[in-house]
Amino acid sequence: MTNNTKDYSKYFDFSNAKILSEDEESTRVRINGREIQIKSQPDYREGKRRGKESIAVHTDFSIPEDMENFGEGKRYHVQTYGCQMNEHDSETIKGLLEQMGYTGTEDRTQADIILLNTCAIRENAEDRVFGELGHLKVLKTERPGLMIGVCGCMSQEEGVVNRILQKHGFVDMIFGTHNVHRLPHLIREAVFGKEMVVEVWSKEGDIIENLPKKREGMRAWVNIMYGCDKFCTYCIVPYTRGKERSRRPEDVIAEVRELARQGFKEITLLGQNVNAYGKDFEDLDYRFGDLMEDMSKIDVPRVRFTTSHPRDFDDRLIQVLGGGGNLVEHIHLPVQSGSSAVLKKMSRKYTREHYLELAAKIRKVVPDAVLTTDIIVGFPGESDEQFEETLSLVREVGYDSAYTFIYSPREGTPAASMADDIPMEVKKRRLAALNALIKEQSRRGNEALTGRTVEVLVEGESKNNASVLAGRTRGNKLVHFEGGPELVGTFVQVKINDAKSWYVKGDLVETPVFAG
Ligand code: SAH
Ligand code: SF4
Numbered sequence: 372m373t374n375n376t377k378d379y380s381k382y383f384d385f386s387n388a389k390i391l392s393e394d395e396e397s398t399r400v401r402i403n404g405r406e407i408q409i410k411s412q413p414d415y416r417e418g419k420r421r422g423k424e425s426i427a428v429h430t431d432f433s434i435p436e437d438m439e440n441f442g443e444g445k446r447y448h449v450q451t452y453g454c455q456m457n458e459h460d461s462e463t464i465k466g467l468l469e470q471m472g473y474t475g476t477e478d479r480t481q482a483d484i485i486l487l488n489t490c491a492i493r494e495n496a497e498d499r500v501f502g503e504l505g506h507l508k509v510l511k512t513e514r515p516g517l518m519i520g521v522c523g524c525m526s527q528e529e530g531v532v533n534r535i536l537q538k539h540g541f542v543d544m545i546f547g548t549h550n551v552h553r554l555p556h557l558i559r560e561a562v563f564g565k566e567m568v569v570e571v572w573s574k575e576g577d578i579i580e581n582l583p584k585k586r587e588g589m590r591a592w593v594n595i596m597y598g599c600d601k602f603c604t605y606c607i608v609p610y611t612r613g614k615e616r617s618r619r620p621e622d623v624i625a626e627v628r629e630l631a632r633q634g635f636k637e638i639t640l641l642g643q644n645v646n647a648y649g650k651d652f653e654d655l656d657y658r659f660g661d662l663m664e665d666m667s668k669i670d671v672p673r674v675r676f677t678t679s680h681p682r683d684f685d686d687r688l689i690q691v692l693g694g695g696g697n698l699v700e701h702i703h704l705p706v707q708s709g710s711s712a713v714l715k716k717m718s719r720k721y722t723r724e725h726y727l728e729l730a731a732k733i734r735k736v737v738p739d740a741v742l743t744t745d746i747i748v749g750f751p752g753e754s755d756e757q758f759e760e761t762l763s764l765v766r767e768v769g770y771d772s773a774y775t776f777i778y779s780p781r782e783g784t785p786a787a788s789m790a791d792d793i794p795m796e797v798k799k800r801r802l803a804a805l806n807a808l809i810k811e812q813s814r815r816g817n818e819a820l821t822g823r824t825v826e827v828l829v830e831g832e833s834k835n836n837a838s839v840l841a842g843r844t845r846g847n848k849l850v851h852f853e854g855g856p857e858l859v860g861t862f863v864q865v866k867i868n869d870a871k872s873w874y875v876k877g878d879l880v881e882t883p884v885f886a887g
């Protein structure tokens with residue numbers, strides 16, 4: 372499938388570009404001396420469309436025969452930016468490459484193919500990728516056989532593809548979030564055609580169930596849905612990830628059961644908006660609460676989810692989470708702002724009061740709930756008073772931690788046409804004040820744990836000291852304690868005796884509950 376619209380004016384100006392050939396499948400063009408095959412390109416208008424077409428589910432994916440051993444003796448390096456969704460997509464990309472015979476390397480100078488799986492959420496995320504492309508150009512000059520690909524959310528942006536075509540002609544392929552499974556084909560075309568290959572689908576494709584995934588460690592991500600239909604006015608995700616599509620419950624359940632069988636200790640269900648799960652099923656009345664209930668029956672020690680949206684957080688879900696068991700009591704519930712007026716301009720579709728009520732309801736049914744959030748400061752028109760409302764909401768909800776961001780206008784979103792009128796120094800001051808408050812609350816939440824014995828899933832050695840292990844509680848608190856490497860991947864009981872701002876320290880009190 373291609374969705375070539377043949378409107379190239381957004382991608383290059385014809386002063387330095389020459390169309391070499393055009394047909395149904397692709398257009399060949401020369402820009403600054405570099406030949407480029409454009410199979411399809413991002414188009415925001417198309418990306419924004421929310422059609423009624425139903426999404427087909429495929430289970431017949433396979434690597435083309437002639438590419439099965441293509442990677443033998445070759446190494447790959449995948450660099451990932453952005454959210455867990457992207458991390459998980461990188462696991463698919465690595466799985467595909469390994470099925471083609473490639474092996475992974477952390478050392479970029481050893482790699483035969485380097486892929487940047489990019490994030491478009493804020494301008495600084497994009498700046499990092501363009502900086503990295505500068506480094507890769509040097510590497511490519513030294514090793515002309517090196518293949519370089521750009522994929523992920525930035526590839527879905529019209530302006531980014533344009534910039535790469537114009538300024539980074541050494542890139543070998545650009546593909547998007549909807550056609551990761553096309554990787555073997557794109558590698559073939561880039562290698563044998565010796566041209567840059569651009570294939571970005573603006574519209575989401577079908578769901579492909581049987582893509583390989585290279586998972587590591589004891590925790591596994593599982594996609595339950597793709598895309599986002601919320602269109603918060605500041606956010607690029609609905610354009611880069613397409614419309615909401617839920618995976619069928621039986622497929623999600625089968626995958627989680629299989630991961631449990633393989634010994635994974637923790638599952639995180641992924642979606643931009645997980646509690647919109649199932650809204651798109653026409654034949655089935657089955658929502659996120661139902662899915663979580665089914666998860667609670669699977670023999671896997673911990674199940675998390677991210678990210679939930681306050682608007683879709685229904686009573687049924689709260690009640691299921693209240694059941695505890697393997698459903699842990701950490702809820703990441705992005706609020707973005709404490710001001711109803713700002714929330715309205717953001718099109719978040721809830722008010723401050725509604726959010727506070729929801730948080731109170733959750734606390735009542737899940738008494739140990741650890742609540743965390745995302746907050747944007749400096750949204751267009753945000754007054755000092757409105758920012759104060761965010762601070763007071765943070766205090767009232769009592770978050771244990773938060774990701775905080777300075778508003779960054781994203782081309783093509785509705786907020787980008789609002790005046791970005793808060794001076795940078797004010798934005799920075801607000802961010803610093805917010806971060807100070809959150810740090811104080813995080814320490815207080817950690818202090819509340821001192822003296823308590825908690826269950827910790829041991830993830831590995833701590834960064835600075837190999838005799839100190841690091842792990843997480845059910846509430847996602849980071850715990851450091853002394854112990855041997857044999858405990859990694861097991862559950863232990865730790866008595867907390869010291870609280871820092873971002874982690875707690877404790878002593879091991881028991882031998883492992885589960886073996887390795
Ligand atoms: N789907 C999730 C979050 C996705 S993006 C949700 O709706 O909660 C992660 C966070 O990035 C958002 O919660 C928001 O706080 C932040 N973010 C998104 N767009 C942004 C922008 N244009 N500028 C600054 N922060 C942004
Ligand atoms: Fe972006 Fe809003 Fe969708 Fe989250 S819910 S991904 S913030 S549009």
Ligand code: F3S
Binds near residue numbers: 452455456
């Ligand atoms: Fe970034 Fe795309 Fe995730 S924009 S935050 S990688 S969905």
